[in-house]
Amino acid sequence: MEHVLWTIYLGLLGTASLSYLIKGKYKSKLSKIDFVVSVITWIGLLGYVTEIAILNxxxxxxxxVTALLWDVLFAMLLKDNEGEEILDGLPIMTRRVWMLITLVIAIGPLYYGLFRYAFS
Structure with missing residues (x-):
C-alpha cells in the first residue's frame, strides 16, 4: 500500500509540473531552473520508491540538501509573487507563513523520500 501511495504522489508532482510546462508557465530563468531541480528530485524519489540505485x-x-535549500529560497524569496490572490489582504509575514505551510505539505513527502534515499 505504501508503494502505491508513493507512486500516486510522484505522479501528482510530475503531472502538475508537466502541465505548467505545457502551458508555458515556466518563463523566467529562475522558474526554468526550478523545473530542472524538480525533475532531478523526482528521479531521486523514483529511485527511493522503486528501491533502485540511481547514481552515487x-x-x-x-x-x-541543495534542492531543499533551492526550493525554500525559490518559494519564499525568489518567486515573482508573494502568494496567490487569496492571500492579498494578509500582511507579508502571514503570507510567508502560509506559503511555508503549503510548501511543507506539498513537497515535504518529496524531501522525506529523497533524504531517506540519500542518507540510508
Whole structure:
C-alpha cells in the first residue's frame, strides 16, 4: 500500500509540473531552473520508491540538501509573487507563513523520500 501511495504522489508532482510546462508557465530563468531541480528530485524519489540505485549515494546527499535549500529560497524569496490572490489582504509575514505551510505539505513527502534515499 505504501508503494502505491508513493507512486500516486510522484505522479501528482510530475503531472502538475508537466502541465505548467505545457502551458508555458515556466518563463523566467529562475522558474526554468526550478523545473530542472524538480525533475532531478523526482528521479531521486523514483529511485527511493522503486528501491533502485540511481547514481552515487554521495551525489544524492548533495542533491537533497541543495534542492531543499533551492526550493525554500525559490518559494519564499525568489518567486515573482508573494502568494496567490487569496492571500492579498494578509500582511507579508502571514503570507510567508502560509506559503511555508503549503510548501511543507506539498513537497515535504518529496524531501522525506529523497533524504531517506540519500542518507540510508
Amino acid at each position: 549515494p554521495s551525489l544524492w546527499k548533495f542533491i537533497a
